[in-house]
Amino acid sequence: xxxxxxxxxxxxxxxxxxxxxxxxxxxxxxxxxxxxxxxxxxxxxxxxxxxxxxxxxxxxxxxxxxxxxxxxxxxxxxxxxxxxxxxxxxxxxxxxxxxxxxxxxxxxxxxxxxxxxxxxxxxxxxxxxxxxxxxxxxxxxxxxxxxxxxxxxxxxxxxxxxxxxxxxxxxxxxxxxxxxxxxxxxxxxxxxxxxxxxxxxxxxxxxxxxxxxxxxxxxxxxxxxxxxxxxxxxxxxxxxxxxxxxxxxxxxxxxxxxxxxxxxxxxxxxxxxxxxxxxxxxxxxxx
Amino acid sequence: xxxxxxxxxxxxxxxxxxxxxxxxxxxxxxxxxxxxxxxxxxxxxxxxxxxxxxxxxxxxxxxxxxxxxxxxxxxxxxxxxxxxxxxxxxxxxxxxxxxxxxxxxxxxxxxxxxxxxxxxxxxxxxxxxxxxxxxxxxxxxxxxxxxxxxxxxxxxxxxxxxxxxxxxxxxxxxxxxxxxxxxxxxxxxxxxxxxxxxxxxxxxxxxxxxxxxxxxxxxxxxxxxxxxxxxxxxxxxxxxxxxxxxxxxxxxxxxxxxxxxxxxxxxxxxxxxxxxxxxxxxx
Amino acid sequence: xxxxxxxxxxxxxxxxxxxxxxxxxxxxxxxxxxxxxxxxxxxxxxxxxxxxxxxxxxxxxxxxxxxxxxxxxxxxxxxxxxxxxxxxxxxxxxxxxxxxxxxxxxxxxxxxxxxxxxxxxxxxxxxxxxxxxxxxxxxxxxxxxxxxxxxxxxxxxxxxxxxxxxxxxxxxxxxxxxxxxxxxxxxxxxxxxxxxxxxxxxxxxxxxxxxxxxxxxxxxxxxxxxxxxxxxxxxxxxxxxxxxxxxxxxxxxxxxxxxxxxxxx
Numbered sequence: 041x042x043x044x045x046x047x048x049x050x051x052x053x054x055x056x057x058x059x060x061x062x063x064x065x066x067x068x069x070x071x072x073x074x075x076x077x078x079x080x081x082x083x084x085x086x087x088x089x090x091x092x093x094x095x096x097x098x099x100x101x102x103x104x105x106x107x108x109x110x111x112x113x114x115x116x117x118x119x120x121x122x123x124x125x126x127x128x129x130x131x132x133x134x135x136x137x138x139x140x141x142x143x144x145x146x147x148x149x150x151x152x153x154x155x156x157x158x159x160x161x162x163x164x165x166x167x168x169x170x171x172x173x174x175x176x177x178x179x180x181x182x183x184x185x186x187x188x189x190x191x192x193x194x195x196x197x198x199x200x201x202x203x204x205x206x207x208x209x210x211x212x213x214x215x216x217x218x219x220x221x222x223x224x225x226x227x228x229x230x231x232x233x234x235x236x237x238x239x240x241x242x243x244x245x246x247x248x249x250x251x252x253x254x255x256x257x258x259x260x261x262x263x264x265x266x267x268x269x270x271x272x273x274x275x276x277x278x279x280x281x282x283x284x285x286x287x288x289x290x291x292x293x294x295x296x297x298x299x300x301x302x303x304x305x306x307x308x309x310x311x312x313x314x315x316x317x318x319x320x321x322x323x324x325x326x327x
Numbered sequence: 328x329x330x331x332x333x334x335x336x337x338x339x340x341x342x343x344x345x346x347x348x349x350x351x352x353x354x355x356x357x358x359x360x361x362x363x364x365x366x367x368x369x370x371x372x373x374x375x376x377x378x379x380x381x382x383x384x385x386x387x388x389x390x391x392x393x394x395x396x397x398x399x400x401x402x403x404x405x406x407x408x409x410x411x412x413x414x415x416x417x418x419x420x421x422x423x424x425x426x427x428x429x430x431x432x433x434x435x436x437x438x439x440x441x442x443x444x445x446x447x448x449x450x451x452x453x454x455x456x457x458x459x460x461x462x463x464x465x466x467x468x469x470x471x472x473x474x475x476x477x478x479x480x481x482x483x484x485x486x487x488x489x490x491x492x493x494x495x496x497x498x499x500x501x502x503x504x505x506x507x508x509x510x511x512x513x514x515x516x517x518x519x520x521x522x523x524x525x526x527x528x529x530x531x532x533x534x535x536x537x538x539x540x541x542x543x544x545x546x547x548x549x550x551x552x553x554x555x556x557x558x559x560x561x562x563x564x565x566x567x568x569x570x571x572x573x574x575x576x577x578x579x580x581x582x583x584x585x586x587x588x589x590x591x592x593x594x595x596x597x598x599x600x601x602x603x604x605x606x607x608x609x610x
Numbered sequence: 611x612x613x614x615x616x617x618x619x620x621x622x623x624x625x626x627x628x629x630x631x632x633x634x635x636x637x638x639x640x641x642x643x644x645x646x647x648x649x650x651x652x653x654x655x656x657x658x659x660x661x662x663x664x665x666x667x668x669x670x671x672x673x674x675x676x677x678x679x680x681x682x683x684x685x686x687x688x689x690x691x692x693x694x695x696x697x698x699x700x701x702x703x704x705x706x707x708x709x710x711x712x713x714x715x716x717x718x719x720x721x722x723x724x725x726x727x728x729x730x731x732x733x734x735x736x737x738x739x740x741x742x743x744x745x746x747x748x749x750x751x752x753x754x755x756x757x758x759x760x761x762x763x764x765x766x767x768x769x770x771x772x773x774x775x776x777x778x779x780x781x782x783x784x785x786x787x788x789x790x791x792x793x794x795x796x797x798x799x800x801x802x803x804x805x806x807x808x809x810x811x812x813x814x815x816x817x818x819x820x821x822x823x824x825x826x827x828x829x830x831x832x833x834x835x836x837x838x839x840x841x842x843x844x845x846x847x848x849x850x851x852x853x854x855x856x857x858x859x860x861x862x863x864x865x866x867x868x869x870x871x872x873x874x875x
Binding site for chain 2: 083084187188189214215216217218219220222244246247284285286288289290292293296297300302311312314315318319322
C-alpha cells in the first residue's frame, strides 16, 4: 500500500519571535497509508489538532515537510486545492452551520467545487443518506431548529459531500450520547467502505480507538511517542499512563487480572474479548 | 440522610405552552432528593434531564405539579432567590458560565450578588478556591485553565453562596478523560466530607455507578430509579433507552448469560477484581 | 493567529504606578491630558512634559513598550505635521514645488506634534499598568455618581467586564469558523462588493449564532448565581485610596493649575 500522507521532521511553532512563542509540534515523522483507519491520541494540548490542520494545508510547517496526496503543502498554489481531496470535520462542527436549510448547508462545499447543480444535488442526497437524514426533509429544515445530534450529522454530511479521499474527524463524538456516538461511527465506517477513503480520527475515547482503528499514533507535548496497531499501543500500558492516557476499560481489567497472577491475555481490546478470556478463566476454576 | 431536600410532585413541563405546538418535555415526574445524597439523573439526549435540572432552581417553573426546595415552592416569586442560593447550578459548557477575566473575581461573583461585606466575600472565596483545589490560580485568567479546572471554578462560583445542594447539568460532557476524573473526584469529596447534596445529570453511565441512587429518564418520564446495582440489573431496559453499560457491567452481564453466577453488586472493574481476589482465596 | 501584543495591553509589574488605585490613574491621566492640551508657552510645555516623563519613569515599563505606542501611531503624527506645516499661511520659509512652508506653519506643526506625542505617551499608561478588570471597577466607581442623572453605571461596567471576558473567546471562535469554512472551499476575498458581502455569511452567521448562544447560556448561569443587577451588590475588592494616591492626585492637579496659571503670565 502506498502512503497518502508523508510527514518528515515536521515542526510547528505558533507566534514565532514573540513572547507568546509556543512549539506545538516538534520534529514529527509519520507515514499514513492509503485507505487505513488511523487514530491520533494524546492528552489535551499534545498537538493533535495542530497536526491534522497540516493535512489540508490550513497550517504549514515551520520546519520539515508534509506531503498529502503527493502534494507538498508548502506549495501555495497546490495547497489551495487540497480541501477538495481532504475533508476536515472540526470539533463541534454543528457550530459552523450557516445556511437557511440543511440541504443548502451540505451543498456549500460541492458548490465551491464548481460542480453542476445536478451533481451538487446528487452528492448532497448521498451525503445526507449516509448520515441517516432524509434529503427531502433536509430541503425544508433550518439547521437552527434541530437537536444537537441531528445538527452534528448535518455538519458532517457537509464534509462527506466533498467525497474526500482523506476524511479527518477531530473528536467527532464529543458530547453525543452513547447511541449518537455509535451511529456516527457506523456512518463513518460506511463512508470508508463505499469510497475507500482514508480515515483519520482524533479522539479521547480509547474504546473508539480499540474498536475502529487499524493504526494509532500517540502524541505527547508535540512529539510523536508511539505508533503501531491498537494492540501494540495498548499493551504499553505504563507508558500511556505516564503521559495521562487511559487504556480501554477491557484492557485495563485484563492488566489488573494479570497483576493478580491470573493467566489472561493482556492485548485484549473489546468487551467481547475480555468476556471470552474471563469465561475461560472461570471455566478452569469451575472444573 | 432521610430528610427530603427537593420534592418533585407530579411534575409536568411543556415548552412554548402558549403556542398550539407546545413540546412536552416532562410528564408525571415524582421524585425526592434527600439531603446529603449523591443522586445521578441519567438519560439519553432529549430525555428531559436538563429541563428537570432547571426546574430544581426555579430557572423554569412547572407547567403542572410542584417543585418544593427545602420547604419552598419554586412557583412563589419571593422564594426564587433563596432557592437559587441553596441550589447551586453548574452547566455543560465551562466557557459560558465564567463571568470575569480573573479567577478569584469570578469565584466572588455569587457572594457579591448576595450583598455580603467585602471581608466575608474574601473569606469565602479563599475557602471555596481551596476546596476546589484552585487556590494557586486565584490571580490567573480563566482561559488559561484546563477544561476540568474551569468546571471546578464553576463549582467554586456556586459554593461561595454556601448552597446545600449542587445540581450539575452534564458537567463532564465537554471534558477530556483527565478532566472528567478530576471533576468526579471533586464532587465525591464535596459530597462525602462537606455533606453537600449532589444531583449529577449525565449520559455517562460510568458516572452513575458512583452514585447513591440513579434515576433514569426516557422521553420525559422516569423509566427506573433505585440504587445503581438495581438499576444496572435492567440491562435490556437500559439498552432499549439507548444507554450504554460501563464495560465492567457489560462483561459481568455477558458472563452471567454464559451461566457464571456473578453477584449483582459488581458495578466497576474494581468490583470485578475484588470478586476474583475473594474467589482465589476461597479456592 | 489573531494573537500578539496589542496597543495598550496590560503589562504586569510592581511599580508605584501599578499599585495606584485605578481611579487615581484615570483622574491623573485626565489632568495630564488637559495640561498637555492647555499649555500656551514653553514654561507650560516643560511642566506638562516633566509630568509625562516622570509618570513614564515611575511606571518602570520597558522603553520598547512605551515607544511602541508612538511607533504604531507614527503615521498620524507625520500627517498632522505635514498638514500644519503646509496649510498655515504666514512668512514664507521654503517652497517645495506647489507646496509652501511658512515660519508660522513650522511652529504650529512642531507644537501640535509635541502635544500629540505627549498625549499618546500618557494616554496608554492606565491600560498598560492596570489589569482590565480593575480598570473597569475604577471607571464604574468614577461614573457612579452620574447614576442619579440616569446613567446606568453598573450596567456599563458589567458590559465592559463581560466584553473583556468574551472577546478572546470570540476571536478564537472566529479563527475556528474561518478554518472550517476554508476547509469546505470558502473564499472570503473574491468578487464584487455584493459577492464579497455574501461570501462573509459563512463566517458571520455562525459567529453571530454562537455569540447569541453564549449570551443565553451566560444569562442563565448569572441568574443561577443570584445576579439581579447592581442594587445590593457588594465588591470583594473595594477600591481604597492610599497616601500615594492622594499625593499623585495632588501633584497632577498642581501641574494642571500651574499650566493654566502660566497662560496668564
